[in-house]
Amino acid sequence: MQAVRQCSTCAVRTMGQRLGSQRDVPSRRGAACSRLLSSSHSGVLLSTRMTANRRLAQGKECAHTSAAPLSLSHLCSTPSIQQTEHLSHDALIRRATLLLTDGTGTLLSQSTYALVDALEAYTKAVHTRIALQRRYMTSLGKLTSAEEDSLQQAIFEQKAEVNEHLDECKRFETTWIKAVNLCKIAAEVAYASGSEQASVTLTANIQLMQSHADQAQQAAAAVDKKLAETKVDEIQRMAEYVASLEEADELEIQDAYLRED
Numbered sequence: 001m002q003a004v005r006q007c008s009t010c011a012v013r014t015m016g017q018r019l020g021s022q023r024d025v026p027s028r029r030g031a032a033c034s035r036l037l038s039s040s041h042s043g044v045l046l047s048t049r050m051t052a053n054r055r056l057a058q059g060k061e062c063a064h065t066s067a068a069p070l071s072l073s074h075l076c077s078t079p080s081i082q083q084t085e086h087l088s089h090d091a092l093i094r095r096a097t098l099l100l101t102d103g104t105g106t107l108l109s110q111s112t113y114a115l116v117d118a119l120e121a122y123t124k125a126v127h128t129r130i131a132l133q134r135r136y137m138t139s140l141g142k143l144t145s146a147e148e149d150s151l152q153q154a155i156f157e158q159k160a161e162v163n164e165h166l167d168e169c170k171r172f173e174t175t176w177i178k179a180v181n182l183c184k185i186a187a188e189v190a191y192a193s194g195s196e197q198a199s200v201t202l203t204a205n206i207q208l209m210q211s212h213a214d215q216a217q218q219a220a221a222a223v224d225k226k227l228a229e230t231k232v233d234e235i236q237r238m239a240e241y242v243a244s245l246e247e248a249d250e251l252e253i254q255d256a257y258l259r260e261d
Helices: 002-066 068-086 089-138 145-193 196-260
Strands: none
Touching (some): 089 145, 089 196
16 A cells, blocks of 8 residues: 555655656747847847948948048148148258259250251241252253243242241240240359259250250251342342343344345
C-alpha cells in the first residue's frame, strides 16, 4: 500500500511538473515573442534612424556640393589674402614688375613679328613692281596696244598694293617703337625694384627683337633703292624712246619733203 501511495504521489508530482512545464511553455513563448517584438521594434527604430541619418547626410552633402564653388573660392582666396597681407611692399612691387616685364615683353614680340611680316610683304610687292616696270621698258615699241594697256594696268595695280603694304609697315612700326620704349622703361623699373634677372631677360629680348626688325628694315631699304634706280632708268628709257620717236618723225617728214621735191 505504501508503495502504491508513493507511486501515486510520484505520478501526481510528475503530472504537476508536466502541467507546470506546459504552463511555462506559453510564458516562455510569450517572453520570447516579447523579446522578438522588442528586438524587431528596436531594429525598425534603428533602421528608421539610419535611413533618416542617411537622408540627412545626403541633404548635407547636396548642400555642401551646391555651395562648393563658393566655399572653394573662399578657401582659395583666404590664404592668398592672408599671404598677401604678410608680404612687404618691396615684395609686392617685385611681383608687379614681373607682371610688367612679362606683358611688355609679349607686346614687343608680337609687334616685332607683325612688323617683320609687313616688311617682308612690302619687299616682295616692290620686287614684283620692279620686274613689271623693267619688262615694260624693254618692251617699248614692241607690244601691241592691248598688250601695252594690260601691262600698264598690272603696273598700276602693283603700285597700289605696294602703297598698302607701306602703310601697314608704318602702322606696325609705330606700335613697335612704342613697345621698345615701354620695354626699356620696364627693364629699368625691374632693376630698380630688385628684379635684376627679369631686367636682364627683358633687355636681351629687346636686343633680339631689334635685330629681327633691323634685318627686315634693311631688306626693305635695299629694295627701295632698287625701285628708285628703276624709276631713274625708266625716265631715261622713256626719254630715249620719245627722242627716237621724234627723230623718226623728223626723218619721215624730211623724206616726205624730199619726195615732194
